[in-house]
Amino acid sequence: MSGILILAEHRRGTLRDATLEAIGAAGTLKAALGGPVTVLVIAADPAPLVAAVSVGAVDEVITVARPDAATYEPHVYEAVLRAVIAQRSPSLVLMPHSVDSFSLAPAVAIGEGLGFATDVFGVAVEDGQVVATRAGYNEKVFVEIDFPGRSGVLLTLRGGAFAPETAAASPTVSALDAGAGAARSKHLDWRDPPASGGIDIPGSPFILSIGRGVGDEANVAQFLELAEGLGATLGCSRPIADNGWLPKARQVGQSGQLAAKCNLYIAMGISGSVQHQWGMKHVENIVAINKDPEASIFTIARYGIVGDMLEIAEELRKQKGIQ
Amino acid sequence: MRAPANMAALTGALIARGDAYLALPAYGAEGAEWAQAALARLLLSNARLKLVFAALPFAPPAFLALLAGEDRPAILQRIVRNPATSGATLLRLARQMDDAETRKALAAHAHTPAVALIGLAMHADAAVRAALLRNAGTPAVALHALLDHADAAERAALARHPQADADLLRTLLAGGDAVVRAEAVAHPHCPLTQVADACVDADAAIRRRAASNPVLPPSLRQALMGDPDPAVRAEALRLHAEGQEPALTDDGDVRVRRAQARHVALPEDLAEALSRDGDVWVRVWLARNPALPAGLIQQLGGDAEARVRHAAGRNPACPADVLATLARDGDEWVRAAVACRPDLPVEALRALEQEDAVDVASAVARNPQARDAALRRLTRHGQADVRRAVALNPDAPATALRLLLDDPYPLNRAFAVRHPNLPVADAWGSADDDAPQVRFAVGKRAVTHAAAAGRAARRHLETFPQP
Numbered sequence: 135m136s137g138i139l140i141l142a143e144h145r146r147g148t149l150r151d152a153t154l155e156a157i158g159a160a161g162t163l164k165a166a167l168g169g170p171v172t173v174l175v176i177a178a179d180p181a182p183l184v185a186a187v188s189v190g191a192v193d194e195v196i197t198v199a200r201p202d203a204a205t206y207e208p209h210v211y212e213a214v215l216r217a218v219i220a221q222r223s224p225s226l227v228l229m230p231h232s233v234d235s236f237s238l239a240p241a242v243a244i245g246e247g248l249g250f251a252t253d254v255f256g257v258a259v260e261d262g263q264v265v266a267t268r269a270g271y272n273e274k275v276f277v278e279i280d281f282p283g284r285s286g287v288l289l290t291l292r293g294g295a296f297a298p299e300t301a302a303a304s305p306t307v308s309a310l311d312a313g314a315g316a317a318r319s320k321h322l323d324w325r326d327p328p329a330s331g332g333i334d335i336p337g338s339p340f341i342l343s344i345g346r347g348v349g350d351e352a353n354v355a356q357f358l359e360l361a362e363g364l365g366a367t368l369g370c371s372r373p374i375a376d377n378g379w380l381p382k383a384r385q386v387g388q389s390g391q392l393a394a395k396c397n398l399y400i401a402m403g404i405s406g407s408v409q410h411q412w413g414m415k416h417v418e419n420i421v422a423i424n425k426d427p428e429a430s431i432f433t434i435a436r437y438g439i440v441g442d443m444l445e446i447a448e449e450l451r452k453q454k455g456i457q
Numbered sequence: 458m459r460a461p462a463n464m465a466a467l468t469g470a471l472i473a474r475g476d477a478y479l480a481l482p483a484y485g486a487e488g489a490e491w492a493q494a495a496l497a498r499l500l501l502s503n504a505r506l507k508l509v510f511a512a513l514p515f516a517p518p519a520f521l522a523l524l525a526g527e528d529r530p531a532i533l534q535r536i537v538r539n540p541a542t543s544g545a546t547l548l549r550l551a552r553q554m555d556d557a558e559t560r561k562a563l564a565a566h567a568h569t570p571a572v573a574l575i576g577l578a579m580h581a582d583a584a585v586r587a588a589l590l591r592n593a594g595t596p597a598v599a600l601h602a603l604l605d606h607a608d609a610a611e612r613a614a615l616a617r618h619p620q621a622d623a624d625l626l627r628t629l630l631a632g633g634d635a636v637v638r639a640e641a642v643a644h645p646h647c648p649l650t651q652v653a654d655a656c657v658d659a660d661a662a663i664r665r666r667a668a669s670n671p672v673l674p675p676s677l678r679q680a681l682m683g684d685p686d687p688a689v690r691a692e693a694l695r696l697h698a699e700g701q702e703p704a705l706t707d708d709g710d711v712r713v714r715r716a717q718a719r720h721v722a723l724p725e726d727l728a729e730a731l732s733r734d735g736d737v738w739v740r741v742w743l744a745r746n747p748a749l750p751a752g753l754i755q756q757l758g759g760d761a762e763a764r765v766r767h768a769a770g771r772n773p774a775c776p777a778d779v780l781a782t783l784a785r786d787g788d789e790w791v792r793a794a795v796a797c798r799p800d801l802p803v804e805a806l807r808a809l810e811q812e813d814a815v816d817v818a819s820a821v822a823r824n825p826q827a828r829d830a831a832l833r834r835l836t837r838h839g840q841a842d843v844r845r846a847v848a849l850n851p852d853a854p855a856t857a858l859r860l861l862l863d864d865p866y867p868l869n870r871a872f873a874v875r876h877p878n879l880p881v882a883d884a885w886g887s888a889d890d891d892a893p894q895v896r897f898a899v900g901k902r903a904v905t906h907a908a909a910a911g912r913a914a915r916r917h918l919e920t921f922p923q924p
Contacts, residue, residue, distance in 0.1 A: 359738050381816045428538050
């Protein structure tokens with residue numbers, strides 16, 4: 135058993151960024167684990183996707199062309215992926231933690247006797263063995279998981295947790311005839327998510343987020359202005375969206391958006407409920423600004439300021455010459 | 458399920474059910490005194506729940522006082538940090554606990570009595586000093602005690618503390634440090650002669666902070682509006698009091714124009730000029746300005762930028778015909794801006810009631826003029842946020858709120874239970890809900906209702922005494 139196998143995820147002919155993140159993660163593990171990094175592309179016509187996955191540490195791209203894989207179908211994917219795992223015996227299988235993998239990964243792990251962890255945001259190799267990090271108890275603790283007695287491991291990776299790989303590479307490309315398995319579900323229609331008006335919380339690297347501390351709707355505009363001046367995307371906690379002060383597309387948290395690609399999150403006047411933390415706790419640099427020194431947001435912040443968000447925002451505007 | 462008719466019956470029912478979350482709101486409630494011992498046994502029966510309740514900011518202060526009799530340090534630490542803990546309980550804990558963490562929490566607590574804060578200031582370590590400086594209730598005498606060994610950062614914190622008096626600020630100003638001076642001259646208790654000196658200081662940062670002093674006399678503020686530094690001019694304008702007509706003129710600096718745009722005493726010709734400003738934020742602030750003439754709001758309601766149209770839609774003075782136009786806007790967030798307004802013309806609201814877009818549907822759900830049928834339909838919307846918005850509508854009918862009691866999202870059920878338009882009997886029907894937050898809301902609703910009924914009955918007896 136050696137090498138890393140990555141299942142490519144795509145929608146409507148476009149590779150999803152999460153696959154490039156999985157390739158990025160594989161690149162950091164390749165030397166320690168040994169063996170090649172292989173990407174498996176299953177599609178009705180996989181050829182147009184080959185160039186997109188030929189990046190970073192990828193040594194080989196395996197394409198499987200099947201008419202019943204024009205859109206994602208879990209039974210077809212399961213059969214093909216299991217066939218490839220049986221043939222190549224990778225020590226690590228990676229796929230994005232997504233609605234696709236929900237319907238596929240557990241069945242593959244059980245079927246092939248692999249160690250299994252979901253929503254992983256850290257992977258290391260210790261003494262030649264994979265150690266995965268994920269959250270437990272509703273994001274309250276981080277858990278390191280090893281897989282004793284398993285020669286192979288399947289992990290689904292949290293979006294935004296690994297740097298995407300984009301540097302072009304020249305892997306070998308091989309077509310595989312994996313005809314096993316039959317579709318048991320039918321794709322009916324695409325439903326687009328609600329329009330976000332150009333607001334991209336999941337894709338933003340810098341989010342300035344406001345909560346109840348803003349106090350009044352009249353104060354919200356100055357934070358939109360401040361966020362624009364700082365080059366940040368303005369986010370908010372649930373009560374702000376509930377009041378209609380900002381659109382739902384800006385809401386961060388369990389019933390809102392995940393700050394998937396954020397590197398810097400400034401939480402102003404946000405107490406930090408568990409539901410809000412769900413959407414941003416993983417961000418590497420969290421700056422918390424709150425009048426209450428006991429606010430739970432401080433327990434996850436790298437930097438904390440106990441103070442009035444309006445005064446601090448005012449000073450930030452002055453310092454940056456915004457107004 | 459019928460709700461208990463009075464506090465005695467309710468308290469009995471809560472004890473009989475044996476659910477601590479449901480019973481918690483009754484502890485210390487008016488009319489439930491007779492059952493305190495039984496309630497205490499129920500609420501203190503579970504070691505884990507005692508820890509949970511000790512940190513709950515909505516736990517009744519009387520219950521926190523009871524819990525303070527426990528001897529587990531982890532529980533007591535949580536009570537000291539709980540914002541609902543009363544001053545009397547904090548004083549009691551201050552006498553029995555003397556560890557560093559407790560002193561720090563007491564120094565930071567908004568309810569800690571002044572006498573205790575003064576005592577803490579006398580022998581404070583760095584953490585306690587920082588906590589005292591953050592506590593807006595720390596009295597001036599304690600601040601004077603902290604001054605003796607204050608470092609530069611602490612002197613700046615003293616200078617911006619709301620309880621700092623003129624003597625303390627005078628002493629701090631004499632120290633000469635620029636950061637401390639900047640804080641002191643912005644303080645409303647700063648002696649006016651020193652604020653006047655700051656208005657002509659060579660350092661623009663000092664002049665800007667002086668301009669932000671909320672009690673700056675109008676003559677000094679007017680003088681600062683002619684300052685060569687735009688940040689000083691903008692600051693002077695920002696706090697210019699209503700009723701004091703500032704001499705506003707065209708300004709070349711965008712920061713000043715943004716500040717002008719939100720000023721309520723804006724002359725009409727300047728407002729006219731600002732409405733054509735190239736900076737979108739000038740127009741956004743102007744469009745929100747409630748003192749703007751209807752014609753200009755109408756003009757800004759047709760702005761090319763959706764942000765400006767949204768601001769016009771949120772302006773309380775926006776005329777009805779402009780609201781109706783904005784209700785047909787191509788941008789969803791602009792339509793949402795007017796969809797929650799009770800003054801939106803009825804025909805426009807009826808059209809928006811048919812929309813499914815999340816922000817528009819949420820706004821309609823909060824509109825007190827929305828039809829009952831529309832609200833009932835929105836309680837079945839695919840988005841939990843939209844369904845919850847119905848419970849945020851102050852005029853939501855009981856028929857819609859009842860539907861929310863079966864919502865799959867616990868927060869939505871809790872919001873429905875809290876709504877005053879939902880009959881208490883219906884709320885009581887959720888007493889067995891799976892989610893503790895919903896059961897707590899049911900208990901709170903029932904206790905509030907029974908207490909109000911008890912008060913009304915007593916008033917009736919006082920007005921019409923029995924023979």
